[in-house]
Amino acid sequence: DLFNAISNMEGVQPRNQEELLQRNQERLLQLGPVLERVHGEFLSKLIDRIFNQMIKADIVPPAPPEIQGQELDIRFISSLAMAQKAVAVQGIERLAGFVGNLAQMNPAALDKLDFDQSIDEYANAIGVPPKIVVPDEKLQEIREEKARQQQLALMMEAAKSAAPLTGQAVNAQKVFNEGPEGGGQS
Incomplete structure (x- = not known):
């Protein structure tokens, strides 16, 4: 041709x-x-x-009971089939690079890309065993735990910052209670 x-x-x-x-x-x-x-x-x-x-x-x-009656999903793993998937991988890589470049000018561009789905699609296209990529449900649990830990760390930091102020407030209360003549307030 x-x-x-x-x-x-x-x-x-x-x-x-x-x-x-x-x-x-x-x-x-x-x-x-x-x-x-x-x-x-x-x-x-x-x-x-x-x-x-x-x-x-x-x-x-015979098939195990949990998959009996389900349709088979045939996936071709020939070199040509894998090469076709490689085309999809190149598209994902190009999109990620493009969004990364845009994000340098406008970080809001990152909101448009679904990073989790990109990872799932990429892993599927290059033939990564599914057990290697964390499932969405488990990922949600991991993220929730990290968010709890971050919240706890912020609260501890706030408590540390407030501790000197608390000590100053206690001292001020003592001075106020004792008053100028040492008698305090009744």
Whole structure:
């Protein structure tokens, strides 16, 4: 095709890493629809059929009760499928860099990016085992505990700041009670 003919011409080699990544990304984007169609229309159905035949032949043990009756989620981990996911990773990295640059001029830009979701999507795209990323429920507990600890630290700091004032107030009360003649107030 024309793209490959131009890319492979002598003297038309990538000038830097960014250009090389961009060319690879363009090639993967061209392959994307073809791979999706092969996965969706052919491979997924083939895998379902083979798996069902294995169940009928008692090759596969019965599913645990907690997942019986649930639909299988087939994920392709071929090098091409992983390369397609890498395109998504590059998008996340570029967005994070862009938002970081904007945040230097306007910190409110950080409010627009869902950092937790970005981490989840990134981890999924690069094939990180799910157990490595903290689940949202546990993350909420961790954040609540940190907030409690910060609140406690602020209260302790406030108490330390107030302690000298408390001592001065007690001394002032003593002086007031004793009065100028030492008799105090009745």
